[in-house]
Amino acid sequence: MCRHLAYLGPPVTLRALLYDPPHSLVRQSWAPRDMRGGGTVNADGFGVGWYPGGGDGRDAAPVRYRRAGPIWSDPTLPELAAVTTSGAVLAAVRSGTVGMPVQESAAAPFAEGRWLFSHNGVVRGWPDSVLGLAGALPVRDLLTLDAPTDSALLWALVRHRLRAGASMDEAVTATVREVAAAAPGSRLNLLLTDGVSVVASVWDHALSVRAASGAVLLASEPVDDAPGWREVPDGRWVRAGPDGVRLGELG
Numbered sequence: 212m213c214r215h216l217a218y219l220g221p222p223v224t225l226r227a228l229l230y231d232p233p234h235s236l237v238r239q240s241w242a243p244r245d246m247r248g249g250g251t252v253n254a255d256g257f258g259v260g261w262y263p264g265g266g267d268g269r270d271a272a273p274v275r276y277r278r279a280g281p282i283w284s285d286p287t288l289p290e291l292a293a294v295t296t297s298g299a300v301l302a303a304v305r306s307g308t309v310g311m312p313v314q315e316s317a318a319a320p321f322a323e324g325r326w327l328f329s330h331n332g333v334v335r336g337w338p339d340s341v342l343g344l345a346g347a348l349p350v351r352d353l354l355t356l357d358a359p360t361d362s363a364l365l366w367a368l369v370r371h372r373l374r375a376g377a378s379m380d381e382a383v384t385a386t387v388r389e390v391a392a393a394a395p396g397s398r399l400n401l402l403l404t405d406g407v408s409v410v411a412s413v414w415d416h417a418l419s420v421r422a423a424s425g426a427v428l429l430a431s432e433p434v435d436d437a438p439g440w441r442e443v444p445d446g447r448w449v450r451a452g453p454d455g456v457r458l459g460e461l462g
Contacts, residue, residue, distance in 0.1 A: 220426025225292035255307035256318035317358035332398030408452030
């Protein structure tokens with residue numbers, strides 16, 4: 212399974228999020244603590260998306276940096292992370308499901324307009340289990356999937372709802388419910404942000420959240436041993452933003 216995180220708060224460097232914590236996302240790429248459901252490392256690509264200008268994402272579309280190789284082997288990211296500051300970040304390291312391609316376009320975050328999206332998990336029975344859901348999408352969306360992967364299809368399903376005017380909460384929760392019904396046993400931890408708020412789901416995997424000093428960090432695994440981390444219970448969704456942290460039931 213992949214690892215991902217989202218940050219909202221006072222501007223910080225990407226390095227402070229990705230490299231500096233003792234159990235940072237970079238460390239999780241090769242020494243994860245919780246890889247339930249398979250996999251030992253997250254070496255099949257990575258991506259970082261941030262809202263530029265040092266702010267909280269209100270005034271600019273996000274920028275992405277993605278690669279198909281392991282995050283620990285990238286020679287450019289450490290220098291980029293040291294000088295790039297943002298108050299809204301989404302990042303992920305990938306452990307690709309067997310049979311799915313390892314390519315840059317398959318790495319989260321996926322993006323359109325102001326939205327960034329990531330998926331940690333797997334759709335069981337892929338692709339047959341979700342043929343009906345895929346068939347309900349516009350043909351153009353299917354022809355232009357970022358990659359032939361379950362995560363890319365999940366993004367297309369979420370994005371279709373967002374385009375139709377659904378809130379981020381509605382787009383994430385409705386997608387998780389319909390995919391879970393069509394493909395039982397799937398692991399559906401989704402992260403979606405517009406740079407101002409972030410919505411996440413916990414479905415048969417793990418997610419922790421810490422809110423302190425005007426900042427909130429959601430991560431597959433706590434990045435340090437600081438107080439304040441709390442695990443989001445399975446079967447819940449969480450929304451974090453200017454109005455605080457709120458949890459709801461997915462079932």
